[in-house]
Amino acid sequence: MPDRGAFASIALVAVLCAASAGAWSQESSKFPDWKGQWVRIGGGGQFDPSKPPVRGQQPPLTPEHQAIWEANIAEARAGGQYYNTQVRCMPGGMPRMMMAYEPMEVIILPDITYIHITFNSEFRRIYTDGRDWPKNVEPSFAGYSIGKWIDEDGDGLYDMLEVETRNLKGPRIFDPSGIPLHEDNQTIVKERIFLDKANPNILRDEITTIDNALTRPWTITRGYTRTRDPNWIEHSCAENNDYIFIEGQTYRIEVDGKLGPSRPGQPPPDPRHFNEAQR
Numbered sequence: 337m338p339d340r341g342a343f344a345s346i347a348l349v350a351v352l353c354a355a356s357a358g359a360w361s362q363e364s365s366k367f368p369d370w371k372g373q374w375v376r377i378g379g380g381g382q383f384d385p386s387k388p389p390v391r392g393q394q395p396p397l398t399p400e401h402q403a404i405w406e407a408n409i410a411e412a413r414a415g416g417q418y419y420n421t422q423v424r425c426m427p428g429g430m431p432r433m434m435m436a437y438e439p440m441e442v443i444i445l446p447d448i449t450y451i452h453i454t455f456n457s458e459f460r461r462i463y464t465d466g467r468d469w470p471k472n473v474e475p476s477f478a479g480y481s482i483g484k485w486i487d488e489d490g491d492g493l494y495d496m497l498e499v500e501t502r503n504l505k506g507p508r509i510f511d512p513s514g515i516p517l518h519e520d521n522q523t524i525v526k527e528r529i530f531l532d533k534a535n536p537n538i539l540r541d542e543i544t545t546i547d548n549a550l551t552r553p554w555t556i557t558r559g560y561t562r563t564r565d566p567n568w569i570e571h572s573c574a575e576n577n578d579y580i581f582i583e584g585q586t587y588r589i590e591v592d593g594k595l596g597p598s599r600p601g602q603p604p605p606d607p608r609h610f611n612e613a614q615r
Contacts, residue, residue, distance in 0.1 A: 373566030377559035383511040384556040401549040408514025415599025425573035429477030475505035496530040518548035537562040
């Protein structure tokens with residue numbers, strides 16, 4: 337004889353699932369359409385796309401960190417890249433990762449929004465469930481992000497995501513020129529992410545960085561254009577990285593597979609390094 341209790345339990349589960357799906361369907365209609373692939377607007381690697389690269393960025397650095405930046409610029413001009421963490425296949429972290437060197441994807445769920453950057457597979461979780469800041473969180477390059485959806489025009493639909501990110505670790509820099517963030521990693525990044533009112537296929541991210549390397553908060557705006565039917569390509573830093581670092585010196589792998597200098601007149605590395613490696 338069929339177990340009526342089992343049938344009743346199955347029916348109840350089905351009803352609850354249907355109700356949950358219906359509630360999510362109704363709730364999801366309030367969120368903006370950010371589906372697709374987002375590709376950064378503007379070439380070059382500068383953090384603020386509205387200004388020229390390197391010194392044209394005019395970051396509001398303290399004198400101490402201005403000196404660090406000048407040293408990084410000099411190193412780059414001499415062929416070095418050790419200061420550039422991404423060249424060593426480390427994550428760029430926040431806020432640099434939002435430059436989106438490679439395309440990104442935004443996945444919106446009721447209580448959390450995910451942002452995936454294909455460059456080095458960097459990944460963000462933005463919690464939008466009303467939680468407070470946790471007391472003990474392991475710092476990370478992407479940090480811990482809490483967001484809030486905003487209905488700016490009062491039409492009952494969300495059109496902006498406000499985000500604050502803390503609990504970051506380093507080392508991190510703003511861009512390839514080596515604009516530094518403070519080594520204390522007390523960075524706070526605030527964002528306002530929204531679709532362009534004139535073009536729904538452009539996403540804007542207003543980024544404000546508060547950091548002890550800066551004399552004041554630094555605000556810039558990034559832009560991304562949408563591809564609806566994207567072709568996703570995997571990016572692995574180690575796969576095509578021809579930089580080699582030995583005792584802080586930058587060398588390169590030549591086309592013949594041999595170790596070569598990164599600047600004219602650079603002395604070869606101490607052969608004792610290789611002798612020790614062979615032991």
